[in-house]
Amino acid sequence: MSENKNIKNLKEFSTSADRFEGANLLCPGCAHSIIVREVLNATNDDLILSASTGCLEVCTAVYPYTSWDASWIHIGFENGSTAVAGAESMYKALKTKGRLKQPDRNPKFVSFAGDGASYDIGFQWISGCMERGHNIMHVVLDNEVYANTGGQRSSSTPIGSSATTSPEGRRSYGEKKNKKDMVSIMASHNIPYSAQVAPNKWKDMVKKIQHGFSVDGPVFINAVSPCTTEWKFDPKDTMHLADLATDSLVFPLYEIIDGHELNITYRPKTVVPVEEYLAAQGRFKHLFKDEYKHLIKEWQERVDAKWAQLNRREEARV
Amino acid sequence: MAFDKMELQKIEVWDGNRAAAQALRQSQVDVVAAYPITPSTPIVEGYAKFLADGYIEGEFVMVESEHAAMSGCIGAAAAGGRVATATSSQGYALMVETLYQASGMRLPIVLNVVNRALAAPLNVNGDHSDMYLGRDSGWIQLDAYCPQDAYDLNFIAFKVSEDHDVRLPCMVHQDGFITSHTAQGVHTLTDDEAYGFVGEYQPMNDMLDFEHPVTHGVQTEEDWHFEHKARQHNDLMTKVMPKIQTAFDDFEKLSGRKYNIVESYDMSDADVCVVCMGTSVETAREVATEMRAKGIKAGVVGLRVIRPFPFFEIAEALKGVKAIAALDRSSPNGAAGMLFNELAGALFNTGTKALLSGYVYGLGGRDLTKAHLVSLFTELQKNVDAGKVTTPLQQFIGVRGPKLSFL
Amino acid sequence: MANKGWDEFEIGAMLRTFEGKIDDIAGTLQENRAYSQNSSFVASVADWRIIKPVFNKDFCIDCQFCWVYCPDISIISRDKKMIGIDMDHCKGCGICVEVCPTNPKSLMMFPEKADEETELAAWPAKNEEKK
Structure with missing residues (x-):
């Protein structure tokens, strides 16, 4: 195992030579590339990358341009994880057979995918990769919606959010189902490491990514990715939204080691009311009508209950 | 080499699946990503067992669907090594999306297709419905009539598919059960003869060359897509047949068995x-x-x-x-x-x-x-x-x- | 990049990021890399911008918040110092201004057509009400 890159503080981090390029086609203010940069810059080792079909993929490899400085592959919507698993298998085979061109490298295999490509269409592929124990990291860029196809609900879309296929209207408050708990599902594969991260907490993110790179076996990372286009906020406010997400505990930051040891990695000094998080986004605007205000209360209760549950799990080590 | 060679009889009694599995072993395939489906399963089981017995080195990845099998093969092939798998019927149908991706990305993968009917109604026996389903998928497709052909054509498939002027994936078809499960006398090559014919895998645009990073699987819209598809069709139309003919000629010199287009x-x-x-x-x-x-x-x-x-x-x-x-x-x-x-x-x-x-x-x-x-x-x-x-x-x-x- | 005919490009629509060999990408800064014509690094999205950031180094404390939170790899930091903005790749989102902690801010957004020197000369003073 290669040594972790030494990143004590942001100044040190800023000496990283990015392996992801600008003039990609992501929306101004898109959190995807902030997350990608934090992941890639967490290591100096070689990288083999994939992206499943989605915003990141269609915006970073449109012929004749690529925004990737490491080898990268896209096959389809559902199989980015398996693409990287295949490459990792070939790496192992060629290593055994002594046929690697640069045998001294320690490549890291990372697949990026949106929540649609991870929670829905690619769910089985990711589960297979986790179960088989490939030495890969799957990173979900979780913006809770099919943003690339124009804002349809995914199984990550939270209650009350207005998506194009679960729109709010005269007789509907939008999405009726709660978000799938993907981190728990993946941790239940008894993988060595799974975690939830957020781009605003870069140090927590880098620590987790480095932890993920240091373990032997599959790693699952769920990264909250505020979407200026579909969450409907000003592009300049991306990090503000990420702050609201983590500090309201809507996106609690935690890790699960070996499928059972849960650690909460970030406890906000001041917990922001969920209402503030919701109010900052156009997708929840209708919840502030009188007839739906009870949903905001329910939101808060749900977030509180989840936080209490995480705390109990942390304490109980289960 | 940390694996053992296998001593074969000059004539072995093999069914088509066994013959194909032996060809994969002798070609020293680096990665097989596979999912079981009747009647093709014994091919990949064969590779797994050869691996378990130390007659080959490589990685066998038993995935969770045929779609994932071909997805894994694509990732492995793009990484840069010899890749093969097998499927039939519904599994082939599930693979179709990735068949087009493999050929469009110009990745040499050998797929043994043990031909079987397509449901509904469900049927495990042989017909060519699966073969016909993939006929426009951009793969080279060879057809075996018997276990001997299934054995020989796998070597031809690697040889042609991996040629740097070709770089297109290749299917070897054989009839479900009639070929795949009917044992016949198969004239064998020694391990050295077989590997000597197929040759060491020559990487091209390989992701694992860390000094030359590549991007595979880009998006091309109306300003580029047509040209790329045209290029692929051109290469399939003009470059493949001469290479197959040369491979057939070379194979005849080696084995005495003559194949014709x-x-x-x-x-x-x-x-x-x-x-x-x-x-x-x-x-x-x-x-x-x-x-x-x-x-x-x-x-x-x-x-x-x-x-x-x-x-x-x-x-x-x-x-x-x-x-x-x-x-x-x-x-x-x-x-x-x-x-x-x-x-x-x-x-x-x-x-x-x-x-x-x-x-x-x-x-x-x-x-x-x-x-x-x-x-x-x-x-x-x-x-x-x-x-x-x-x-x-x-x-x-x-x-x-x-x-x-x-x- | 000029549109090429069907017989003029790499098979499989494969792209190479760099010209020739690169030994240690993570150890090579952008200015020392031999990007190919296919890297989006050589392209520009400057025409996406309606507003643009202007950097006033007099107030910058090199905290690197703008560097880490820039989605477009457009904050140029070298040797732990913020030295400028890559205006070919900046899309004008304004995140850098929002995350800038100095008072007054070291980065501010202006209309794309604004004159940088004029804006720097008229930079606001410290806001005493801010925490």
Whole structure:
């Protein structure tokens, strides 16, 4: 195992030579590339990358341009994880057979995918990769919606959010189902490491990514990715939204080691009311009508209950 | 080398699956990502067992679906090494999305397709529905008629597919159960002969070359997509056949076994012939010989290379014949059969006056009997005598109930 | 990049990021890399911008918040110092201004057509009400 890159503080981090390029086609203010940069810059080792079909993929490899400085592959919507698993298998085979061109490298295999490509269409592929124990990291860029196809609900879309296929209207408050708990599902594969991260907490993110790179076996990372286009906020406010997400505990930051040891990695000094998080986004605007205000209360209760549950799990080590 | 060679008899009694598995072992495949499906499963089980017994080095990845199997193969091939897998029927259907991706990304992967019917209704037996489903997928497609062919054509497949002028994936088809599970004598190559023929994998645009990073699987819209698809079609149309011919020639020198892009039997003076694929070729040859004893000059043409379609080679093979039957082992579902159409296309602008008729047979593993072929050759002779096709252009043979024919 | 005919490009629509060999990408800064014409690094999205950031180094404390939170790899930091903005790749989202902690801010957004020197000369003073 290669040594972790030494990143004590942001100044040190800023000496990283990015392996992801600008003039990609992501929306101004898109959190995807902030997350990608934090992941890639967490290591100096070689990288083999994939992206499943989605915003990141269609915006970073449109012929004749690529925004990737490491080898990268896209096959389809559902199989980015398996693409990287295949490459990792070939790496192992060629290593055994002594046929690697640069045998001294320690490549890291990372697949990026949106929540649609991870929670829905690619769910089985990711589960297979986790179960088989490939030495890969799957990173979900979780913006809770099919943003690339124009804002349809995914199984990550939270209650009350207005998506194009679960729109709010005269007789509907939008999405009726709660978000799938993907981190728990993946941790239940008894993988060595799974975690939830957020781009605003870069140090927590880098620590987790480095932890993920240091373990032997599959790693699952769920990264909250505020979407200026579909969450409907000003592009300049991306990090503000990420702050609201983590500090309201809507996106609690935690890790699960070996499928059972849960650690909460970030406890906000001041917990922001969920209402503030919701109010900052156009997708929840209708919840502030009188007839739906009870949903905001329910939101808060749900977030509180989840936080209490995480705390109990942390304490109980289960 | 940290694996053992295997001592083979000069002739081994193998079924088509065993023959293909042995070919994968002797080609020293680096990664097999696979998912079980009848009747192709023993091929990948064979690789797994060779690995478990130390007769090969590599990675066997037992994935959770055929779609993932081909996805893993694509990732592994893009990483830069020798890759193969096997499938059939529904598994093949599930793979279709990735078949196009593999060929579009120009990745050499060898896929053994043990041909089987497509549901519904569910059926595990052999017909060519799966083969036909993928015929426009951009893969080179070779057809085996027996276990010996299944063994030999795998070596040809790696050789052609991995050639840097080609870099297109390749399928080796064999008939479900009739070839895959019927043991016959198979003349073997030694491990050294086989690997010497296939050669060491030569990487190209490999992701694992960390000093030359590559981006695979880009998006091309209306300003680039057409050119890339045109390039792929051009290479399949112009570069593959000569490479297959060279591989066949080299293989003949090594093994004494001669393969042809189009296989012709008793065609030099034939008046009537059938054109078919798979095990039916062998049945038809036997019947053609018997027909000659009855005074009907019968011949048989078998497709060895299905894609790229041997447009000129098949027209040449059919040059002198007077009546042709195209035998399609897949329900065309609303059209003439694929072989009927391809032959019509290949022959239409030639000087041939041959009469072409089509037959749909053998769906879901229904036997094509010698009696079927006797009456078929007899009908063709009637066509010759009448100077026109005396039957409907499309007839179903071997199906119970009232006579079924169209067109 | 000029549109090429079907016979003029790499098979499989494969792209290479760099010209020739690169030994240690993570150890090589952008200015020292031999990007190929196919890297989006050589392209520009400057025409996406309606507003643009202007950097006033007089107030910058090199905290690197703008560097880490820039989605477009457009904050140029070298040797732990913020030295400028890559205006070919900046899309004008304004995140850098929002995350800038100095008072007054070291980065501010202006209309794309604004004159940088004029804006720098008229930079606001410290806001005493801010925490």
